Each structure stands twice: as C-alpha cells, then as structure tokens.
Amino acid sequence: MFFGLDRNLGRAQRDPRVTYVASLDEIPPAETRLIISNELFDALPFARLVQRGEDLHELWVTERDGALDWTEHEADARYVDYFAERGIELDDGQFADVSLEWSALYDELCRFAPRGLIVTFDYGLPQTKLFRGRMRRFGTAAAYSRQRVSRDLLINPGEQDLTAHINFDDLRRTGEGQGFATLFFDIQAKFLLALGAAEHELLQPIGEVAIDSAEQGMALLDARDDAKRLILPDSIGADIRVLAQARGMGRDDWRFQTRLF
Numbered sequence: 659m660f661f662g663l664d665r666n667l668g669r670a671q672r673d674p675r676v677t678y679v680a681s682l683d684e685i686p687p688a689e690t691r692l693i694i695s696n697e698l699f700d701a702l703p704f705a706r707l708v709q710r711g712e713d714l715h716e717l718w719v720t721e722r723d724g725a726l727d728w729t730e731h732e733a734d735a736r737y738v739d740y741f742a743e744r745g746i747e748l749d750d751g752q753f754a755d756v757s758l759e760w761s762a763l764y765d766e767l768c769r770f771a772p773r774g775l776i777v778t779f780d781y782g783l784p785q786t787k788l789f790r791g792r793m794r795r796f797g798t799a800a801a802y803s804r805q806r807v808s809r810d811l812l813i814n815p816g817e818q819d820l821t822a823h824i825n826f827d828d829l830r831r832t833g834e835g836q837g838f839a840t841l842f843f844d845i846q847a848k849f850l851l852a853l854g855a856a857e858h859e860l861l862q863p864i865g866e867v868a869i870d871s872a873e874q875g876m877a878l879l880d881a882r883d884d885a886k887r888l889i890l891p892d893s894i895g896a897d898i899r900v901l902a903q904a905r906g907m908g909r910d911d912w913r914f915q916t917r918l919f
Contacts, residue, residue, distance in 0.1 A: 661685050682770050690906075691774035693767055697898075699824045700781045704757040706799060706811075707737055709748035714738050719812065726812040744827070746789050753797035754789055755822035764829045768836040773906035776833065779846060779898055782824035789825075798823035829901055838903035842914050847895030849902075850888055852916040860885040 662676045663685075672678070679685060706717040706728075714733040719726055740756055741748065748754055767776055781798075788794060801808045801818040811820055830840055842849060855861065860882050887893040902914060 682766070685770075689773055691771040693771055693774065693776045694779070695767075695777075696779045698780065699757075699760055699763065699778070699829070700821045701819075702757045702759045702763065704755045704799070704822045705734075705737060706753065706755055706797065707733055707748075708753045709750055711750060714741070714748075726815060728812070744785060746785060748789065749791035749795070752789075752791050752795050753799075754794070755797045755799045757822070757824070760824055760828045761832045764832045765836065768833055768838060768905075771905065775841075775902065775904045775907055776838065778829060778901045780824055780826075780901075781821070781897060782826045782899055784843075785825050785827045788823060826899060826901055830903070833901075833903040836905070838905045840901070840903050841912055842900060842902040844900065845891075845896045846898040846900050847889045847891055849900040849914050850895070852914045854913070855885075855889055858885065 660676045662673070662678045663680070663682065664678065665680055708715050708717065708730065710730070714737060715730040716733040716737065717728045718731055720729045721727070736758060737756060740746075740758065741754075764776075764778075782788070788798070796809075799809075799811060799820065799822045801811050801813075801820050803814065803818045808818070811818075826843065830843065834840060860878075887895065889895040900914075902912070904912075
C-alpha cells in the first residue's frame, strides 16, 4: 500500500492508488519500508547567518519605512555550535543558510523505518561545497514565484516560496548514526539513468509513438521535455542530488549503484 505524506493535504495531487495522510502517526506499522522524499528538506524553515569578524550574526526581518528589511543580531548559540561541531569556518562577511530541522526530521524518518530504504531527492551539497567561501559567499537562499527565481527574499511576502540548499552531510551522518548504510550519493541524472530512465516511453524516439491528435502531440512534447530535464546534465538532473540509505537490506546489488560515468 502506498502512502503520501503532506502536512497540507489540500495541496496534494490526488492519486487513487495512494492514501494521503498528514503525519507519520497515521501510517500503519510495518517491518520494512521504502521512504521517498522529493524536495522535502529544502522547504524547511532556515536561518540566514553572516560572519562578522569573530562573531556570528543572525539576520532578522524588521519593518523600515513601511517595507520589510533585514537587521542583524547576535546568533543563537545553537548555530554557533552547528558550525563548531562540524569544523566549519565561515569567511568574514560570508553568509550561510542553515536549518536545525534537517537532522531532526531525517532522524524521525530513520526511526520510522526499522528496516528499509530511504531515498532523498533534494537541492543540496556536501558541507565542503555548501559552505565554501568563494563559491557560496552569499549563501544559497532564494525565492521562487511562477517558475522565476530571485535573491530578494522580502519582496511579495506570502507570494514566494523561500528555500535554501541543504547540507547533505547532516542527513548522511544522521542515517549512519541510526545504523543506515549509505548506498548512493550523487546527482539525480546518474541515479535515474542507472535505474533505466532512458528506457521510459517518454524518452523513446518520437517516431515510434502513436499520436491521435495535434493536442495529444503537443502534450506529449511537453511531457518529453519535462522528462528530459530530469536527466540532462545542464538542468535539474545535475542540480538535484540523491541520497540513498538502507538498514537491514544489504549493501550491494542495487541497480542505482551501477557506474554509468
């Protein structure tokens, strides 16, 4: 039986094969589970932080002259500990975006699966790249509205989706601490191609597909474009990364572990 979990069930895209719930508590117990999340962790609340000399500051939102603006305050000690525990040093003036819920939520998923496989699709990087001073001097926080991206998080409040890249090392370490073995961590394109995505009907030669109308043909072309974006190296096929961890399932002979490149 398939379950779809969304805290806001009103926005879930319904599928008759799926039972939708708002919390893990609503899912019946099972000895073995397959858990797949797609852009779950980068949607969690995060803090904007900036290094000022030897001090870490947190950016708060305030109102100035009738408009939203940023103000800096001494960072909560939990964020200072976050970087210290991971041996991360930010450059003076470097911004970083961190959620303390990354590890907490992944830990909850691990405890929910006494035996099974957890596959995470998300925008993120290992911490050596995520907090690299030159490349990530201004952090990764971004706002999305109508498929457009902006770095101005404060315009059109309530009309934009705010997101930040996740630290995949937080998830990996949390899982390994719960006895999960890391089976795969790489870009989405490699993961899907290893599973045989290139064999899907949407990626077959267009001449081999029966089309009954112009409308059906246009819809097919749109669907093919969407499918290609999942595996192309210059699209989300490379932007999204996949972490696969298992407990009690064995470490070898998973198809997604096939080396394609």
